[in-house]
Amino acid sequence: MLVESFGNDGLIFLIAFLLLCGIIAAKFSSRLGLPSLVLFIAVGMAVGSDGLGIIYFDNVEIAQLIGILALIIILFEGGLQAKWKTIRSVAAPSISLATAGVFFTALITGSAVYLILDVTWLEALLFGAIVGSTDAAAVFATLKERNIKAKMGATLEAESGTNDPMAVFLTIMFIELIISDDSSLWMLIPSFFWQMGVGLVLGLAIGKLAYKAINKINLESSGLYPILAISFAFVTYSAASFIDASGFLAVYVAALVIGNSELTYRYSIFQFNEGVAWTAQIMMFIILGLLAFPEQVFQLSNIVAGLLISLVLIFIARPIAVFLSTIRMKYTFKEKLFISWAGLRGAVPIVLATFPIVAGIEGAEEFFNIIFFVVLTSALIQGATISNVASRLGLMGPVKDTPHHSIELISIAKANAEVVQFQTNRDNYVVGMKLHEIEFPTKSSIAAIVRGDELVTPYGDTEIKEGDFLYILVSKKYHSQLMKVLNKKKDQAK
Structure with a gap:
């Protein structure tokens, strides 16, 4: 569709133009105090049919595929950068937030959706499941340059890196219950434990295989090592998906294993993946922005419903879920408040919102528009104030000193x-x-x-x-x- 409209040369120029717009948006996001994902989405909406009219894009299947591919890359890069020593110290609360936290958030938000929208209970709970998880792309990008205390950053990153399986499971479960009379809740529950358990084991196994392969294989060019590393990310996701396990969880776990091992060309691999992750993030949010039509998203009825649901999600559902999920865990009241506030929504809810559309559920387009508005609200309200909230709660850490130099002489x-x-x-x-x-x-x-x-x-x-x-x-x-x-x-x- 795009090739027919612009031709090959025009399409290449358009991709370059969108990437440049994304880079400029990332440059100014911190100055404006906004998460970069908001500006990426704004670029997509601006060049879409309801904006400048440069691109008309409404292919939900392609957007879903691009979103999944981008999330694999972003999760892999986040796992590579995570320090196992820090992650291990917050493993229990992070897993609790990623499972019980998502469930409580979905249940409370779904109950509010049932009261606000004219939908059935199953449809309301489907909405809650879609927005129930925090988003790795949003959390990683928002925390990357902020000097939040290491414990808080690790908790939020580990949660966002591992809570996708629960959200995906709940979303698919409610879709099946809506469209099929033969589906049973009790038959679907064992699949969750299969997805989580097998995804974890597969991630560990492929992660160990990957770092051994990277170190043992003697490649002709050093530039091939980063490509070999990221190839394992896609292999991990595919292998998990083939056996109905959680591909996202497997990718994150595999990246943790690889990133915390001794690697040949370590810094080249890290730098390459950071660049690819930024590219994936820019293109994903721009594509999702293109998929949303502002005239539909910003209808008065959607704005009212979206604001009410956002307020419930941000100020009621998320805090209750966090406090319930971290009972008897070593977090202070202020730390729990911050974790509640920093539960950003982003690409995952938008990508999951395409699942009901692909499944042909009636009213799914309206769900997509409201969910899109909820994500924007979360990013604008929570994402823009994370540093201020952390500062007021006394949870700021030392200023991050990220080296912009590296020396890598030999392998x-x-x-x-x-x-x-x-x-x-x-x-x-x-x-x-x-x-x-x-x-x-x-x-x-x-x-x-x-x-x-x-x-x-x-x-x-x-x-x-x-x-x-x-x-x-x-x-x-x-x-x-x-x-x-x-x-x-x-x-x-x-």
């Missing part, structure tokens, strides 16, 4: 060595010491020190300071010894 697969990047903090024993005073392991050498924006040439008398990024060339055999030296705390010194 450990070919030379059995690697360049380790390590940022010092004030508790590290090596801070304040000179290089010749530090007992580095055999076959290790400081390649460079980056201090702020300055590259410091390392000499024996060079003193290590707090916040320095150390780049150390070390033999794989002595990697663990090096990390013991670097991670040694001052209070551990004899």
Whole structure:
């Protein structure tokens, strides 16, 4: 359809134009205090038929496919970046939020939908299930550059990375109950445990296989390693889907395993996936923006219904679900309030809203428009105020210092060595010491020190300071010894 309208050259230009608009939107999103997804969606709606009329797009199946592919990439990148040590500390509450939390949210929101809209109970609960989960794309993008406390960030990211199976299960379950007289709730429940359990096991297995393959296979070009890594993301999702397990959960778990393992060309893989994830995020939200027709989304009846449902979701359903899901867990009242407020809705509810349309359920288009409005409301109200809420609740962490530099000289697969990047903090024993005073392991050498924006040439008398990024060339055999030296705390010194 697009090729026929624009021709190949025009289509290529259009894709480039949309990506440039997305990049500009991402650049200004933080200055405007808005989540980038809002501006991406706005770009899609602006160039759509109800805006500038450049593109007419109403293919729900293609939008659904693009959304699923993009979510695979985004979940994979989020899992790669997550630190297992942090995730492990919040595993129990995150799993509780991802299962019981989604269920309670869907139930309470569905009850409100039944009272607000002229629908059946099953249709109301279907609506609640669709908006019941937080969105990985929205949460990852919103928290990435914000200095929220690590515990809060890890909880929200782990929840959003693992709650899709529950939302997908509930959505498909209610669709089947609506369209089929033969479906039974008791017959569908075991499939949930199958999806979660097998998805988890498959993610662990393929993740281990992936990092071993990445390290063992000797490829001709270093540029092939990031492609090999992301290929495993799609393999993982497909393998899980073939056996009716949760592909999204499997992808996130596999990425956690890969990202927390020793990898050849680690930084190239991370940087490549970050770029691909941004591209996927931009294109997904623009496509979803194209799929929504503003004249239909912003009808007065949809605005009124959407606002009422959003208020229930944000101020009643989500907080109750969070407090019930974290009973007897080590979270303060303020932390629970923040987790409640930071439960952003995004691409997942919009993608799930296409499922009833594809299934041919009557009134599904109206559901889509209202859900689209609910997502926008969540992103605008919650996403734009996350930092302020965290600050008022005293949950801001140290300013994130993300390095915009990396050194990757050789592959450990070919030379059995690697360049380790390590940022010092004030508790590290090596801070304040000179290089010749530090007992580095055999076959290790400081390649460079980056201090702020300055590259410091390392000499024996060079003193290590707090916040320095150390780049150390070390033999794989002595990697663990090096990390013991670097991670040694001052209070551990004899």
